[in-house]
Each structure stands twice: as C-alpha cells, then as structure tokens.
Amino acid sequence: xxxxxxxxxxxxxxxxxxxxxxxxxxxxxxxxxxxxxxxxxxxxxxxxxxxxxxxxxxxxxxxxxxxxxxxxxxxxxxxxxxxxxxxxxxxxxxxxxxxxxxxxxxxxxxxxxxxxxxxxxxxxxxxxxxxxxxxxxxxxxxxxxxxxxxxxxxxxxxxxxxxxxxxxxxxxxxxxxxxxxxxxxxxxxxxxxxxxxxxxxxxxxxxxxxxxxxxxxxxxxxxxxxxxxxxxxxxxxxxxxxxxxxxxxxxxxxxxxxxxxxxxxxxxxxxxxxxxxxxxxxxxxxxxxxxxxxxxxxxxxxxxxxxxxxxxxxxxxxxxxxxxxxxxxxxxxxxxxxxxxxxxxxxxxxxxxxxxxxxxxxxxx
Amino acid sequence: xxxxxxxxxxxxxxxxxxxxxxxxxxxxxxxxxxxxxxxxxxxxxxxxxxxxxxxxxxxxxxxxxxxxxxxxxxxxxxxxxxxxxxxxxxxxxxxxxxxxxxxxxxxxxxxxxxxxxxxxxxxx
Numbered sequence: 001x002x003x004x005x006x007x008x009x010x011x012x013x014x015x016x017x018x019x020x021x022x023x024x025x026x027x028x029x030x031x032x033x034x035x036x037x038x039x040x041x042x043x044x045x046x047x048x049x050x051x052x053x054x055x056x057x058x059x060x061x062x063x064x065x066x067x068x069x070x071x072x073x074x075x076x077x078x079x080x081x082x083x084x085x086x087x088x089x090x091x092x093x094x095x096x097x098x099x100x101x102x103x104x105x106x107x108x109x110x111x112x113x114x115x116x117x118x119x120x121x122x123x124x125x126x127x128x129x130x131x132x133x134x135x136x137x138x139x140x141x142x143x144x145x146x147x148x149x150x151x152x153x154x155x156x157x158x159x160x161x162x163x164x165x166x167x168x169x170x171x172x173x174x175x176x177x178x179x180x181x182x183x184x185x186x187x188x189x190x191x192x193x194x195x196x197x198x199x200x201x202x203x204x205x206x207x208x209x210x211x212x213x214x215x216x217x218x219x220x221x222x223x224x225x226x227x228x229x230x231x232x233x234x235x236x237x238x239x240x241x242x243x244x245x246x247x248x249x250x251x252x253x254x255x256x257x258x259x260x261x262x263x264x265x266x267x268x269x270x271x272x273x274x275x276x277x278x279x280x281x282x283x284x285x286x287x288x289x290x291x292x293x294x295x296x297x298x299x300x301x302x303x304x305x306x307x308x309x310x311x312x313x314x315x316x317x318x319x320x321x322x323x324x325x326x327x328x329x330x331x332x333x334x335x336x337x338x339x340x341x342x343x344x345x346x347x348x349x350x351x352x353x354x355x356x357x358x359x360x361x362x363x364x365x
Numbered sequence: 366x367x368x369x370x371x372x373x374x375x376x377x378x379x380x381x382x383x384x385x386x387x388x389x390x391x392x393x394x395x396x397x398x399x400x401x402x403x404x405x406x407x408x409x410x411x412x413x414x415x416x417x418x419x420x421x422x423x424x425x426x427x428x429x430x431x432x433x434x435x436x437x438x439x440x441x442x443x444x445x446x447x448x449x450x451x452x453x454x455x456x457x458x459x460x461x462x463x464x465x466x467x468x469x470x471x472x473x474x475x476x477x478x479x480x481x482x483x484x485x486x487x488x489x
Contacts (some may be wrong), residue, residue, distance in 0.1 A: 006372075013376045017384065023398040078457075080407065082396035086406050087419065098385045102378070109377035130373040138374075158419035159408035171427050181441045188448050194456040253409055258392030262385060334487035337430070341485045347474065352444075353469060356451065360462060361438070363455045 012129055013109065020108050022312075024268040025070045027318045034322040038057025044069045055067060077225040077261035082222025085157075085254055097255070097262035100149025103271035107139045111276055112203040114307035115287050119298040127303060139277060140177075144232070146270060147173045150244040153263070155365050157254040168333055169240045173232055174187065175340040180228030182348035183221045186355035187214050187281060194363075202277075206285030213290045215282040220351045224344060231340070234267065235321055237328040237338055263289035275317035279310065285318075286310040317351035429484050440472050 029044070036043030052059050052068065062068070063205035084093065111129035132138055147170050154166015191198045191208050198204040205214075215222045231238040240250075248252075252263050279285060286306035288294050296302035331339065408415050447465055454461040479485070 009373050010376055010380070013373060013380050016377070017380055078392055078395050080396060081399050082392045083405075085408070087408060094389070098382070098389065101385045102381045105381035105384070106374075106378040109374045129377065130370060132370070132374070155420070157408075160410065160419060160421060161413075163420055164423075167423060167427050168384050171430045174438075175430060176438050178441060179435065181438070182444075185444060185448050189451060192452055194453045200445070236424075248409065248411065257396050258388050261392075262388060337485050337487055342480060349469070349476070350475065350487075355466070359452060360455055363452055 009129075016108050016129060016145050017105060018288045020105060020269060020272060021265065022057075023272045023314070023318075024104075025074070026074070026263075026267055027268050027272060027315075029066055029069055030315070030318055031325075032069070032348055034319060035326055038323070038326045041076055044365045050161075053159055057282040059061070074261075077258045080257045080259040081099045082259065087158050088254065089158060092152045093254075095147065096153035096156055097259045097266075099152060100146050101262040101266040101269075103142050103146045104266055104273050107273055110135045110138050110202065111273070112206065112280070112285070113276075115206075115296065115301050116300070116303040117296065117298040122298065124207075125309065126206065128203060131201065131203060133197075133199040133201045136188070136200045136205075136277075136281075139202075139273070140181060143270065143273065144173070144177055146266060149263070149266065150234075153255070154251040156253070158215035159254050161248045163249050165240070165247045165253070167182045167248075169234055169251065172238060172240045172333075172336050172340070173234070175337060176228050176238070176344070179224050179231060179340065179344040182345070182352055183224035183228060184281060186218050186221050186350050189352075189355055189359055190217070202280050205281055206287065209284040211287075211291055211293065213284040213287075215281060215284075216290060217281075218351075218355070221355075222278075224348050224351065225281065226278060227344060228277060230321070230324070232268045232338075233274050233321075235271065237326040237331050238354075239330050240333060240336060271272040271318060275314045275321065276310075279313040283313055285313075330343050424488060425486075426485070433484060434478060436475070437472075440468075440475075443468070 015111070033043040045064045047066060047068045048059075048063040049068055052062055054084055055062075084090065095200075109129040109131045112126040112131075114127040116125045116127055117123070118125070151166050151170045152166075154162045154170075157163070157166075187205065188198075191205065198208065208214075213291065230236075234240065252260055255263065286296075286309050288296075288309065294306075296306045383449055410416070447468075451461060451465075472481075
C-alpha cells in the first residue's frame with residue numbers, strides 16, 4: 001500500500017478514537033448532570049480553570065455546565081497512586097483493564113456515522129472507516145470480548161467481592177447475548193430481499209430506513225435489542241458487575257488510579273457504541289425523521305448535517321440510558337437469569353419465527 | 366471485500382491497544398508513591414480481616430450457564446446463512462420453510478428441555 005493513503009487512514013482512525021473518547025467522557029458528565037436533575041440537585045458546577053473563568057458570560061456558563069469536569073477527573077485519575085496489591089495475579093490484573101478498554105474502541109472502525117451525496121452524480125456514499133459487509137456481526141463479536149476483561153479482573157484480583165462480581169456479570173453478559181443476537185435477525189431478514197446485496201452491513205440498514213424506521217416495523221426487536229444492550233453494557237437495571245449494595249464495587253473493587261479509569265472509560269465507550277448501534281439499526285441512523293425525505297443537501301454541508309443529526313440521536317440515547325438508571329430498581333441475580341432465559345430468549349425466538357412467517361406470506365402471495 | 370479493506374480495522378485495533386498501554390504507563394509514571402503497610406496489603410472486605418482464601422467455592426450453575434450459552438449461541442450463529450438466503454430461496458421456489466422449521470423445532474425442544482430440567486433455577 002502507498003504511504004500517503006496509509007497515513008491518512010491512521011489519521012482518520014485517530015480522529016475517530018478522539019471523538020469516541022470525548023463522547024464517552026462527556027457521557028459521564030451527562031450521567032452526573034441528568035442524575036442530579038432527577039434528584040433535585042445541581043451536579044458538578046464549580047470546576048474551572050483560570051483561562052475560562054474570566055471570559056464574560058460564557059465563562060461562568062461553561063463552569064456551571066461542568067465542561068471542565070472531564071479533564072479534571074482525568075488528571076485526578078492520572079495522579080492518584082497506582083497501587084498493585086501483593087495478593088493479585090499480576091498478568092491478569094494488568095491485562096484486564098486493557099481488555100475491557102480496547103473492544104469498544106476497536107469496533108468504531110465499522111460504524112458508519114453520516115453520508116456524503118455527490119453533487120455531480122447524486123450518488124450517496126456512507127461515511128465509514130471500513131465498509132464491512134459483516135458490520136453487525138463484527139460489532140457484536142468484538143464488543144462481546146469485553147466480558148474477558150470483567151472475568152479476568154474478577155479472577156486476577158483474588159478478592160471475594162471482585163470474584164463474585166466477575167463471575168456474576170460474566171454469566172449475565174453471556175445469557176443476554178443470545179436474545180441480543182436473535183433480536184436483530186428479523187431486521188436483516190426483511191432487508192435481504194431477493195437480488196439485494198445488503199448482507200449484514202450497517203450502512204445498508206440505514207439506507208433501508210430511508211423513510212421508515214425499523215423501530216416502527218419491528219418494535220419487539222427494538223425492545224429486545226435495547227434490553228440486551230443494557231445487559232451487555234452492565235447498566236442498571238442489570239448492574240450485576242458492580243451492584244454496590246451487595247458487592248461494594250464488584251469486579252473492580254481492588255483497582256485504583258487509571259487502571260480503574262480504563263474500566264470506567266471502557267464501560268462508557270461501550271454505552272456510546274451500543275447507543276450508536278441502536279440508532280443505526282432502529283432509529284434510522286442519520287435519516288431525518290420517519291415518513292419524511294432527507295433534507296440533507298448534496299455536498300459537504302449535507303454530510304456535516306447528517307453527522308450532526310446522527311450525533312444528536314446518539315446523545316439522546318445516552319441520556320435515555322441515564323434516565324432508565326434512576327427509574328428502575330436493580331434486579332436480583334436469580335431474577336436477571338430467569339428474565340434472560342425464560343422470558344427474553346423465548347420472546348426473541350417467537351419474534352423471529354413470526355417475522356419469518358410474515359416474510360413468507362409477503363413473498364409468496 | 367479484499368484484505369486491503371480490513372487494514373483500517375487493524376489500524377483501529379492497534380491504535381486502541383496503543384492508547385490503553387500508553388495510559389497505563391502514564392498512570393504508573395505520574396502516580397503518587399505511598400508507603401505500603403500490612404493492612405493496606407490485605408484484600409478489601411469492608412474493614413474486616415479477610416476470612417479464608419480469595420477464591421471461594423461457587424455455584425456449579427455458572428458452569429451450566431456457560432455450557433448452555435455455547436450450545437445456544439452456535440445455534441444462533443447457524444441462523445445467519447439462513448437469514449441471508451431465505452427470501453432468495455422463497456422466491457425461486459427452493460424448499461426452505463420445511464428445513465428451517467425442523468431446525469427451529471430442535472432449537473425450541475432444547476430450550477424447553479433445559480428449562481424443564483431446572484438448569485437455570487437459582488432459587489433452590
């Protein structure tokens with residue numbers, strides 16, 4: 001391969017990484033602010049720097065929004081004591097944060113985030129780093145590798161709380177992966193019409209939702225996928241990994257400094273990727289609204305608008321994640337397993353069979 | 366897709382690993398140093414002296430869950446080729462409904478058997 005395109009690709013990948021890390025970081029801020037408003041508090045509102053405080057009007061506003069909170073938290077993580085307890089299994093203890101951190105950042109290469117309509121030919125090109133025809137399977141396969149981070153952290157810490165948190169959440173994550181995988185199949189069943197080469201790619205899902213979202217045509221799939229994403233990212237009400245009330249901190253009880261920070265960033269990165277996936281599959285990606293044609297003009301202005309609209313939807317989904325956190329109580333572990341195997345999995349199979357029958361009726365008559 | 370199309374994915378994975386490694390290293394370099402003592406070197410158990418080894422015995426149900434996951438996940442993966450070819454087969458009159466009904470039958474029978482056996486009953 002030529003040198004210049006390769007360097008360009010590395011640059012694009014680095015930009016994607018920075019953007020997703022920023023979204024993940026600021027979703028912590030969203031979480032803190034939204035939680036605060038739900039509790040009738042204000043949330044982080046006084047972290048500031050000498051450069052921002054003196055700006056009239058904007059300075060105090062940014063301070064009150066807590067914009068500086070993210071770099072401040074990052075620096076605090078960095079300067080805290082990086083403590084490796086003597087009783088841990090060192091290779092596992094050090095590898096676990098890395099394994100929890102990498103998958104959610106590795107999958108962003110195949111996630112499309114906007115479109116470019118050529119003004120000359122009117123051809124629509126999705127903006128994506130690697131247009132893979134196996135997109136969804138790749139995201140699910142790599143994304144579910146983060147369960148190894150949780151298991152290794154629990155096992156390597158050699159502490160009771162970590163161990164229980166690790167095996168509980170790994171059992172939960174693998175159980176919900178079944179209904180997560182089955183829930184998206186009806187969408188692709190409808191999409192792979194005779195003669196189409198849609199495959200399993202994420203950009204063709206968005207193309208198929210040009211005027212009609214899959215949220216409306218396959219609502220049960222959307223619901224099952226949403227529940228699966230909540231369980232996979234260890235968010236409440238499936239918060240088995242941490243479960244502060246009975247397990248202190250769960251699998252990261254023994255971690256400190258940025259080793260804990262990597263778990264944290266990885267979790268929020270997985271949440272951002274999960275939100276993006278839900279938006280792409282069921283909320284029409286960067287398409288404007290259901291029943292309406294896209295208003296994006298040709299050329300780069302249109303692509304910027306489509307990317308911004310996609311980001312608005314993703315941030316909306318992240319806010320939804322936070323709202324759910326303070327709305328539903330946490331399940332007990334046996335309830336989590338029972339819900340996954342006796343309710344969601346049969347429901348997902350029934351959903352797939354009903355959709356397959358509907359496809360057969362639609363195609364044969 | 367050719368092998369060259371996968372290069373961005375490889376770049377992304379390497380960048381993510383590199384960034385994670387760099388953050389871990391920076392944390393070691395810039396982190397505070399503090400003295401160790403005997404209490405600090407014990408596993409955290411809410412302030413009590415740790416009782417017994419860190420890895421205790423745990424329910425065999427976790428193994429059962431993992432095994433069931435592998436079985437059912439393979440069945441889910443087998444469905445992917447069916448999804449890609451189902452409508453094509455229907456339109457062209459190639460029999461697909463019968464075979465896939467048998468497959469779903471085995472899938473559902475397995476699930477019913479597993480639930481009846483109490484493989485995921487945690488209360489008892």
